[in-house]
Amino acid sequence: MAAVYNSKFGDTVEGARAAHFQQLVLEELRVSASYRKAYKAKVLSTTRLRGFDDASYTKLHEYLYLLKASNPDSIADLETETDEDGNVRFKYLFLSFSASIIGFRRLRHVIVVDGTHLSGKFRGCLLTAARQDANFQVFPLAYAVVDSENEASWTWFFRKIEIFLLDGKYLTIISDRYLSIYAAKKQIYPNAHHGACIVHLARNVVEKFKSKGLGKLVTDSRMKWCVGKFHQLYETIRTTNPQCGQYLEKIGLAHWSNAYFQGQRYNLMTSNACEQLNKALKKGRSSPIVELL
Template identity: 65%
Template sequence: MFKKRASSNVIAAVFKAKYGDPVKGPRAADLQQLVLEELRVASSYMKCYRAREKAITGVRESDDDSYLGLPEYLYMLKLANPGTVIDLITEKDAFGLDRFLYLFLAFGASIRGFRRLRHVVVVDGTHPGGKFMGTLLTASGQDANFQVFPLAYAVVDSENIDSWTWFFRNWSGFWPIALP
């Protein structure tokens, strides 16, 4: 039997050994019960959450590192989706590395599909929860079947005049072309 308190590293090792692919393993709340049964140790939800994150990070890159591959991903996205409009804004940090600021994305199919929609656009902003701060701005239309049709997305620092101006400046670069 392990110590009365198992560290998140121990829990992560048990988690990886039992499930192989931690992404498909149990949620943190279920992991608490597993730790109690397997190790006979009580653990907090946060410790199990951190252990699960460590196990997943061992299999795939961390969320922080995934931002480093964003320019390459967007390049391939644009190649695979002709007519796609992408605007990625970064700034150099103290170490000379690019730091993510803003992202605008409108798929070519959405731009072309706008011609067949009712010409009403709904824009909204939401604050996704989680580790990363920021705001997701969206523009959507409505098709003839009254279904929501996504037109454009942007990830910005906050919902303010500057970010909305930047969003609409990107939007205005292609929406007149999309009209019949």
């Protein structure tokens, strides 16, 4: 069945799901196969094409060596840990190409950070840092493969970025309001400005206070540069829902509003740069780690 799957679907990521393949085998070959067999056939087909996920980790040292040899001045760091049985296991991986590092020096110093789940055998998370160039196109800066989005992994990621992007008031970091990012940023980039993604903030307001109207008011007030115009809308929010006003004030007006933001965000109001990058990498997120890289 794996051979049949290979012949029918060249791309195992975009190919049919097990249930669809099960129906296809019945219609074309007149063979009744269980869902489990159809699923195992897809897994076997994927393994033949890409190799085993476990084996991919053993190739990381060689791959990163060759990557840095062909891309001088790139930063690629692999961190491992030893378990109770003395086995060396993968922990974190960081990658930033020299072209991205050099190119970023010509851009405004605003970076967007975000994380997305990996869907391969060992799961994990892919952390990304990006921004927009002068043509409003996504400019990737750095990647990391970690166990999950926690304070330790985000701190490690920021520490690697700090090698070529130093802390300072000239720098702005934009993210969603994930607590681990806040804790890591405070440790590694205490002087950099930090802005909240307005899309995530508006969604949180809608979810917390069950009002799409409040979410729109938050978005509209966020975009006002003039303090007077901002307060007109902000007072409407406080009048409409005093609890929402207290919630936004507790977050800090300087953290989410243009009128009070102390740094420079330029046109970056959301974390869409990383969201688009993660979407572009969707097919690779289920791949063995070397293929993902």
